[in-house]
Amino acid sequence: MTRLGYQIPNFTYPDTDSAGLFPVIARQAREADTSGFDTVMVMDHFYQLPMLGPPELEMLECYSLLSALAQHTSTARLSALVTGNTYRNPALLAKTVTTLDVVSGGRAQLGIGAGWFELEHDSLGFEFGTFTDRFEKLEEALQIIKGMFACERPSLDGKWYQVSDAINSPPPVGKIPIMIGGGGVKKTLRLVAQYADDSNLICGAEEIPSKLEALDGHCEALGRDRSEITVSWSGLACVAPTHDEAVAELDTFLGGRGLDLASMSDDEAAGVRAMVPHGDPDEIGELFSERLTTGIDGVTVSAPANGHIEGRVTLLGETLTKVLA
Template sequence: MTRLGYQIPNFTYPDTAPGDLFDVVARQAREADTSGFDTVLVMDHFYQLPMLGPPELEMLEAYSVLSALAQHTSTVRLSALVTGNTYRAPALLAKTVTTLDVVSGGRAQLGIGAGWFELEHDALGFEFLTFTERFEKLEESLQIITGMLKGEKPSLDGKWYKVSEAINSPAPLGKIPIMIGGGGEKKTLRLVAQYADESNLICGPDEIPRKLEALAGHCETLGRDRSEITVSYQGMACIAETHDQAVADLDSFLGSRGLDVTSMSDEERENVRGMVPHGSPDEIGEHFSDLMNRGIDGFTVAAPANGFIEGRVELLGQTLSKVVA
């Protein structure tokens, strides 16, 4: 499971035309493949997320990209971080991730979550429903998908989905790990304990111990061995050979998103920069070492500010592979 994953969350790069876009994505994946990362992940969204830019920025469909990246990598697992359950029927998703496993030579991983980006749902015609209903749908999906990935023929006459002896042929080449993303202590972590191999936490660093305690409680209730579950933490980084170069990379990215740090007060500038861990390899290593000491097993790390610059992903992998070793 994921000890060190590289996430590609954005597809808008300076001076990059649409026809050249995938070349930049593939280069990042190749650098990850050879620098210590064990997984490459892309977001399952159709609009860009608010924290990274306006919705009209470029966004490629996740599983098309992952299947293409299978031909440009050789060792990393390939996954969405995470699949929005509301976007795909569960039997179709089981077939999709199985196909990814076949075309990648057994390197598929299923990342999945309940779905949350309401604007995207409303604009594109995906039913959003309530928070509770989305989690009901997710659990029914997991019941279908886990059976299909195991080579069973699951049937379900549920509230949201109905399948009858669903066949999945060809079967996956091996066990496809299931990662559930999020940090909800009552619903998300209970689903992790019941269905998943990995929890990908989204929370503040100080909340990590409480999340781990909640997961352990669900495992105890369900009779699951907590040690069977890997816990990774979702984060960001902007790394460069020197601190000043990392700051320059970050400021350039912020400027492209309409944030002119040069016009800010010193306090405002540092607060904005502080949203993204940035610096030299020593600084980034220290930041992620502190996170490891909070009890997690690894990370999924995005580098939206400068991952597109040749060599930055390689440097990040070389740095963080020492942290998780």
């Protein structure tokens, strides 16, 4: 299961056009694969997310990309962090992830969530619905997908989805782990306890203990062995050989997103930089060591500021592998 995941969240790189984009992405995946990361992940979105830039920035379809990255990696699992359930029929999704498993030699992982980016849905014609609708859909989808992964030929006449004797052939190479992303204590973590192998928490670090307590409660209520579930936490990092290099690379990234730190006071600039943990390997290692004291099993990390720079993903993997040792 995922204890150290590397997520690629952005595809907008300096002096890189469409023709040059995939080599930069593949290099990040190769560095992750050989530096200690056990899972390589990409976002399942069609527009860039507000915290990383305007919607028109580059965004690749995740399962086409993951299948291509399967040919450039050898050991890391391949996953979305996380699939928006609202974007695909669950039987199609099960077939897609199974195909990824076959072409990668058994390295597929299904990361999935209920979906949340309303602008993307409205612009591209995906039904968004209510919060309750999306979680009802997710639970029905999980029933279908788990059955198809296990080649049980599931049937379901649900409120949202209907399948009849759903065949999934060829079968997965092995068991495909299911990771559910999010931190909702009532719905998301209950679904984790009932259906998932992994939980990826998206929350403030100070909230982790209460999330773990809620997951424990759901497992107890459902009769699930809590030790069967691996819990990771999503974070950001900008690591470089020196602190000053990390600051410079972060400032370049933030400047490209319209934040002119040179025009800010020192306190204002420091506050903006603090949104992305940054520094040399010792600084980043210390920060993530503190995160692990909260009870999580691992972390999934993205490096939007400098992951595209050759060697930075390797440095991040080597740094965090020591933390998890």
